Amino acid sequence: MAQQLAKQRTEEDEYSRKPFEPELSSASLAAANVALADPLAAKGKALFEGQSCNACHGDGGAGTAAAPALRKTKFSPDQLAELFKHPTAKMNAGGMPPVDLPPDDMKALIAYVESLK
Numbered sequence: 001m002a003q004q005l006a007k008q009r010t011e012e013d014e015y016s017r018k019p020f021e022p023e024l025s026s027a028s029l030a031a032a033n034v035a036l037a038d039p040l041a042a043k044g045k046a047l048f049e050g051q052s053c054n055a056c057h058g059d060g061g062a063g064t065a066a067a068p069a070l071r072k073t074k075f076s077p078d079q080l081a082e083l084f085k086h087p088t089a090k091m092n093a094g095g096m097p098p099v100d101l102p103p104d105d106m107k108a109l110i111a112y113v114e115s116l117k
Helices: 002-017 029-036 039-050 077-085 089-093 103-115
Strands: none
Touching: 039 103, 077 103
16 A cells, blocks of 8 residues: 555656646637637537547547547648548557548548647
8 A cells, every 4th residue: 555655646746747738628618719710620620529539539639538639739730631541550449440531621620630739
């Protein structure tokens, strides 16, 4: 038990040292307005939800135990398109299917994911 408490104390200390980065909740008006400010991103949000991306990546791309948050993605639009079309082996193992959308819909989905940054 002492080992577990020491481990938890270490993890708490590490967590406490990290800079504070607030995450918007999916219910947040600000989070909802990010996509609505850009019609392309708004269409992408509808696609994100219609393709059930939020089932694994969470509402607003916040992340879940099943899939990572998309809010801090460091991929370019071209890299995102490639990942959507050809998920990595790790993504496939996690249940991520290839995303096969018409070019305009793919641009909208990417615009939405980029709006989450």
